[in-house]
Amino acid sequence: MRLLLAEDEAHAGEYLVKGLSENGLMVDWVRTGPDALHQVDCVDYDLLILDVGLPEIDGWELIKRIRRNHAMPVLFLTARDRIEDRVRGLELGADDYLVKPFAFSELLARVRVLLRRGKQQESDVLTLADLEVHLLRRRVERAGRRIDLTAKEYALLLLFMRRQGEVLSRTVIAEQVWDINFDSDTNVVEVAIRRLRAKVDEPFAKPLIHTVRGFGYVMEERE
Structure with a gap:
């Protein structure tokens, strides 16, 4: 060790x-x-x-x-x-x-x-449903299909995957991914999540990133 x-x-x-x-x-x-x-x-x-x-x-x-x-x-x-x-x-x-x-x-x-x-x-792979994040290779796949992400999109996805089932506020997301104190006039979180959803959720049958109104966002598998 x-x-x-x-x-x-x-x-x-x-x-x-x-x-x-x-x-x-x-x-x-x-x-x-x-x-x-x-x-x-x-x-x-x-x-x-x-x-x-x-x-x-x-x-x-x-x-x-x-x-x-x-x-x-x-x-x-x-x-x-x-x-x-x-x-x-x-x-x-x-x-x-x-x-x-x-x-x-x-x-x-x-x-x-x-x-x-x-x-x-210990694992090189974070998984949720048919979504996989290979940490060492920095490779993201869903249903066997490779998904190309920007550095910030990848960091945002990692945050969600490591805290699956936990509702994350926009403040927490902004602090963890962008190193900024959240400003209510800034829509950087919403824009990034919209772009991530377009790649990780929209091409597939079941969404994994969910909005919790009044609180933030959560990544989890739902029936």
Whole structure:
């Protein structure tokens, strides 16, 4: 199992690398957000341990970018102990959230749980009905037919596929896909979803992207 640790504090980083390595885990350690992003794009990690307060790109922004293309488990390890911060981390796509200071035994237990879960769920393909997204090849198919998407359309589809059955507001979609705070005068979300539907839904018998009036959009198979 290979882990990436994104932690800017030297003492904490050395402590974690030593402890995790002694327990049979390979650990790469980076100290800035851009370095973490580069490593995630270059190496297939089994788990990311992520501090919020990283230089240049903080943990909040980093997980948003990572979740567009990667499904690895993410554990936030941070001194930010407010309920609002925990909720934010989980809503942005983290699988767990551990507050500093912590007992190493608890961290190790959580790491092992996430690694087991990730191994059980590990797959190169996200599926819903007859729609398939092949992550490594960045290939989308429905009913065996290839669908060509732009980068933003692909990111939008990944967001829906990873959160199947969950109603996503326009605010969440805009933040996750475009890195913008939603402006009610902006129709970028509606335009993108219309274009995605034209490729993923309209040529086929059963739509998968549904509008939930007053709330947002959901991707799911319906009878």
